[in-house]
Amino acid sequence: MKISEVMTKNVVSVSGEENIKRAAELMRDHDIGAIPVCNSDKVIGVVTDRDIVLRTVAEGSDASSENVRSIMTSTPVVASPDMDAREATKIMSEKQVRRLPVARDGKLVGMVSLGDFAVEGSTDNCAEKALSGISSPCCPKI
Template sequence: MKTVADILRNKGAQVTHVIGPDATVLEAISLMADKGVGALVVTEGEKVVGIVSERDYARKVVLMERSSYNTAVSEIMTSNVITVTPEFHHQSCMELMTEKRLRHLPVLQQGRLIGLISIGDLVKEIMSAQQAQINQLEQYIRGE
């Protein structure tokens, strides 16, 4: 069974898209759009203090008729961030994300942010594992 460390090794472990809690929501949404991502880890220095997503924007800015120009990221971010470590198995992450209705999991090692995995990363990993198993079974049936 693959671990988060394996997934990060394949996709790249660097988290290059983070934002501070004092940034405006407009800055966060602009960065997400520019980088083609659906969420940003919110950091103060090296410390993870939250996560902000497109879902947060839709529910806490648009629906509440706030202005993205003068609303701070800290006002809409999820501050009780659920994280995983590199040792977590991909199946455990999938269960956690399904149960908690999450789309992104920051990866911490000794309290330091080392990566971010998405539901898409996990689905890709599961599909790859299933295809490998299908290939093995086909080879077995053919007697190879």
């Protein structure tokens, strides 16, 4: 199964110059946990609810004055709409991410998450396998 068959096509995005508060509002309004950061539809990063908490709230930063670029993951893993679901979930597991922006010719065309794979019956437990890899600690617990 190809990612294009399960991805969300109508994706909300922000520019790197938007303030963090705006990204958080979009997450709230659209009930999502990650937003691609784009420059003219080209994916340049990803910001997650976790990024906002750990890199803004926990640091005491002002979400209304700092821009998304300052907290985003600037080297996002991006999938192709023609990528096989198994390949995508393997990447998610290896990189320990739950969501992937989907781009064609560098332009954002969708977003795919573990949840998309989990609700799709024909992905051969790809989501379960990926979640197992994502949930493995990247370093030993102290």
